[in-house]
Amino acid sequence: MTRDVREFLSAHQDVLVEELVGWLRIRSVAGLPERAPDLIRSANWLAAELRATGFPAVEVWKGEAPAVYAEWCAAPGAPTVLIYSHHDVRAAKDELWEETPPFEPAVRDGRVYGRGASDAKGQIMSHVWGIRAHLAATGRDAPAVNLKFLVEGEEESGSAHLAGLLDDHRDRLGADLVVFSDTLTWRADHPAVCTSARGMVMAELGVSGPLRDVHSGAASGPAPNAAVELARLLGRLHDDKGRITLPGFYDTVAEPSERRRAELAALPFTERDWLDRSETRSITGEAGYSVLERLWVRPAAEIISMVAGDPVGVTRSAIPAVATATLNIRTVPDQKVDEVAGQLRRWVAEQLADTVEYDLTIARETAQEPYRTPDDLPALDALAVAMHDGFGQPPGRMGNAGGGPAELLSRTLGAPVLFFGVGLPEDRWHDSDERVSIEMLMNGAATLAHLWSRPSALR
Structure with a gap:
């Protein structure tokens, strides 16, 4: 299956990139009233993409900010997974972007440049093509798990109306597991399973x-x-x-457990590498803790x-x-x-x-509460195996320094949250020249294609 997934994705890489570039041209900026029509355009673009993938039920929920909902539940007895992300982007100051204006995306040096390339339209595209690769490699007419998408339109302005959206559509959003895709992984050559997000x-x-x-x-x-x-x-x-x-x-x-400290210490890290990738001048923060502990557990x-x-x-x-x-x-x-x-x-x-x-x-x-995925969740191990298949090497464990509505989703839907993202610390989220690695998009799609082929592990 690994070969079939790779062959399919390699054959369609140019299409994936072309589609992402087209989506990035839509100025779906959060929090600006004059960009409200662009947010609707962005939601409609994604809705059409999901229909083209095969989702039989796709809707755009307007409300305060347009959210896209889709479901493909054709696997009786299999678990139901809700994929969460967002299609809105941060405002961009055009004059600060060096070579590529924020909404005139470009491809160079193996990356796609443009506002939203990594945060989070690129991550959604990995999901879309992961499903397509899963179907192509398995020969199935529908995914082996029941899949739902909820892609909101105001995450970058704080998801103020997400709680109301979840309450209004609670009967549609039931799931056994939430996959939260608005996070980073550690390095292109050393992926890691994210198991926590700060509030x-x-x-x-x-x-x-x-x-x-x-x-x-x-x-x-x-x-x-x-x-x-x-x-x-x-x-x-x-x-x-x-x-x-x-x-x-x-x-x-709480003090980080010895297990957690060992997980973080196992990641390849040097101060020079971190300074270069984070584009910072020096290391500061709470004394007595490593850089990775300061990022993810403090x-x-x-x-x-x-x-x-x-x-x-x-x-x-x-x-x-x-x-x-x-x-x-x-x-x-x-x-x-x-x-x-x-x-x-x-x-x-x-x-x-x-x-x-x-x-x-x-x-x-x-405001957002912090969240940590339960250590004994079987889907954690399933994701680690899928990442090994998708990236070609076993992943480590890490956290996410930023936040998001993971705790809200888990509490409202009564389901645990599994984090998966293809962003990197050097992707310049919220900054000029935001970018995403095409290799990371492909590896992410391959990971998801393998993950959906393991329904029993996602219960």
């Missing part, structure tokens, strides 16, 4: 000093400076050991943006009345969104100087 708490903090911007020559010295006070506060977010200083933040954070807090004064254009030499910052806190299993939100609120109230006022907004509707 996320987003917050925006606005600090107000003077009643309006005031000329520094008139009030500098006695006037409170919103930017200074915000910077002081954020400078205390971590201690000198890299630990987050919110009181009680680590109370429920929480983190980042300042995503800071704005004050005159960030663009000629400065007015004025003391800013308002300074704002966006914070992103990544949580790990046993931490709860509501508890972390409360810790952040108390910390800001205690730490911020009383010479300024502030407003702290926590985006509760887009």
